[in-house]
């Protein structure tokens with residue numbers, strides 16, 4: 259099967275995975291093995307479906323690498339977020355369904371721990387009808403994956419706890435699900451403004467972590483509340499919210515480095531990555547390879563280097579199943595991710611440089627990590643070559659790393 263952007267759907271394509279209804283985890287808009295009608299494309303976009311899985315006889319082996327159960331788990335979490343956030347939107351007092359949140363995060367966490375293939379093969383939520391809610395669900399998923407990659411670091415950073423408790427990431431998941439809940443009290447004209455915010459509007463926007471924290475304080479565990487308060491706090495001390503000395507009302511020095519809770523340090527990178535790879539009212543979704551490049555170049559000092567490195571080890575710049583164009587003109591599909599050489603995945607050729615299908619694509623497998631002159635050049639008609647240099651190799655291990 260292949261990942262196909264909805265804009266690239268052509269007649270005769272057969273669905274390899276069903277398309278779920280975003281608001282109901284148990285129902286589907288279309289079942290698998292159905293030919294995808296072209297006139298459904300506008301509806302898919304409206305539902306937030308950006309890509310679909312299409313049958314491809316030569317790539318059936320990818321079915322085993324992309325765990326279908328993960329999508330079900332993500333949609334269960336999304337449904338709970340949706341129910342609770344809608345309650346806030348209706349103006350009802352925030353009376354969180356914490357038990358259901360905990361149950362849904364617990365099952366997603368257990369699923370990820372038990373999954374042999376889920377960790378590296380990033381699958382964001384595949385259909386959603388509300389940005390804030392899907393963003394919250396995706397940040398939760400990305401943060402859990404990152405935290406799981408950092409088990410030993412988690413024990414070191416949470417050394418007041420037993421090793422077993424230190425590795426328990428459910429409060430990280432809960433904090434991430436609720437991290438932007440304060441945005442529900444930011445005026446929609448600011449939230450959905452298609453152009454750059456004015457300085458004054460930006461100041462209002464920057465209040466959302468504190469608003470969210472005040473909404474949730476006392477209702478959720480302190481570690482989860484820290485994620486809500488500090489998910490925009492950067493490792494180098496920049497970012498927000500501005501801390502205030504409660505006794506004097508004077509500004510206090512910002513938290514930085516390891517003063518920031520480890521859960522918040524993880525949430526920060528997951529949050530920025532998901533926002534940039536998602537479609538927004540003011541910007542199109544950027545490909546993963548571009549966003550990872552921007553994180554490594556523009557965001558120097560923003561992240562805990564150990565967390566940052568772990569993040570790059572689990573997020574493939576080119577998702578499995580994605581069709582790409584190589585710089586020699588071959589059209590290929592990504593079939594594996596190599597964490598040591600993130601931007602040099604293993605691919606399988608589909609068409610030669612003249613557009614002719616290969617008779618047997620299984621004979622056309624290329625491990626791009628073995629070639630210095632061969633690379634992915636285009637993804638969804640975007641030239642990605644400016645984003646490759648840094649990602650041809652994983653960033654160096656920080657000193658004293660404990661992964």
Ligand SMILES: [Fe+2]
Nearest residue numbers: 437438489490
């Ligand atoms: Fe935020």
Ligand SMILES: [Fe+2]
Nearest residue numbers: 393437438529
């Ligand atoms: Fe966010």
